Amino acid sequence: MGxxxxxxxxxxxxxxxxxxLDQNAPKEITSTQxxxxxxxxxxxxxxxGIGYVSAFAAPADKGTFLFLETGNGFSRYSERRQAxxxxxxxxxxxxxxxxxxxxLAEHNGYYSETHGxxxxxxxxICIQYTDGEKIRVSDNQSPVISSExxxxxxxxxxxxxxxxxxxxxxxSTLRTIxxxxxxxxxxxxxxxxxxxxDGSGKIGKSACYSAPTIYESESxxxxxxxxxxxxxxxxxxxxxxxxxxxxxYRFSGEKCLTFVxxxxxxxxxxxxxxxxxxxxxxxxxxEMELAVKH
Numbered sequence: 001m002g003x004x005x006x007x008x009x010x011x012x013x014x015x016x017x018x019x020x021l022d023q024n025a026p027k028e029i030t031s032t033q034x035x036x037x038x039x040x041x042x043x044x045x046x047x048x049g050i051g052y053v054s055a056f057a058a059p060a061d062k063g064t065f066l067f068l069e070t071g072n073g074f075s076r077y078s079e080r081r082q083a084x085x086x087x088x089x090x091x092x093x094x095x096x097x098x099x100x101x102x103x104l105a106e107h108n109g110y111y112s113e114t115h116g117x118x119x120x121x122x123x124x125i126c127i128q129y130t131d132g133e134k135i136r137v138s139d140n141q142s143p144v145i146s147s148e149x150x151x152x153x154x155x156x157x158x159x160x161x162x163x164x165x166x167x168x169x170x171x172s173t174l175r176t177i178x179x180x181x182x183x184x185x186x187x188x189x190x191x192x193x194x195x196x197x198d199g200s201g202k203i204g205k206s207a208c209y210s211a212p213t214i215y216e217s218e219s220x221x222x223x224x225x226x227x228x229x230x231x232x233x234x235x236x237x238x239x240x241x242x243x244x245x246x247x248x249y250r251f252s253g254e255k256c257l258t259f260v261x262x263x264x265x266x267x268x269x270x271x272x273x274x275x276x277x278x279x280x281x282x283x284x285x286x287e288m289e290l291a292v293k294h
Contacts, residue, residue: 202218
């Protein structure tokens with residue numbers, strides 16, 4: 001058994017669907033140790049007012065990072081609610097049980113792409129176990145989970161997020177953000193945002209694009225700009241990303257953000273953490289503020 005082509009777009013065809021089935025993908029999972037849960041789907045019928053669900057769980061240094069987004073429809077214009085949490089509990093035993101009870105491996109190995117469809121028309125599942133077993137399903141045309149399963153996932157994640165949380169530093173005590181990029185060609189960018197007691201700030205930056213020239217600059221930020229940066233930190237949950245798995249992508253170098261607080265606490269977050277798409281840009285947004293915009 002191997003890859004079975006179910007549908008294939010013809011040369012010159014506008015639109016069309018490409019669909020395959022990995023016949024080696026297991027429909028029954030024997031693993032009991034999960035390391036990643038990532039499921040997003042519109043739902044065939046809204047259950048309890050939920051027509052869309054996106055749930056993510058991954059291990060972090062100090063606990064489990066959870067993300068949940070629900071909506072009343074599949075459109076990007078539908079009402080959406082997002083939440084993240086860093087909890088102490090190892091939630092994966094409960095997710096292993098839910099995955100088995102809802103038979104999320106039923107369509108394991110099925111991948112379908114209908115060209116020209118808007119985003120959020122279907123869904124995807126990516127579940128990984130420590131022994132290498134995986135559940136992977138993707139279809140941008142149709143839901144990949146039932147309404148009942150979507151409601152159960154949303155309810156469980158909401159419950160898990162109510163558990164004991166790992167305490168994170170208060171953003172009011174944030175005093176410094178450092179950005180550092182080292183590129184494979186020998187170039188670098190270093191930027192430091194220092195936040196004053198009155199809420200304003202100053203960015204000092206040095207960059208080298210072609211050795212040996214180093215460019216240096218400074219810029220002032222008012223309290224509103226600093227508040228916007230802190231808001232982005234909060235919404236993305238980036239202070240809880242410490243220790244999340246690497247997503248496996250590497251471009252032309254290494255990037256890292258370091259957050260320093262008044263009590264001396266430092267939280268270091270490398271780029272390319274494994275995260276849901278909805279908050280993945282949190283690192284890039286802060287990088288832009290420190291290294292590009294100012």
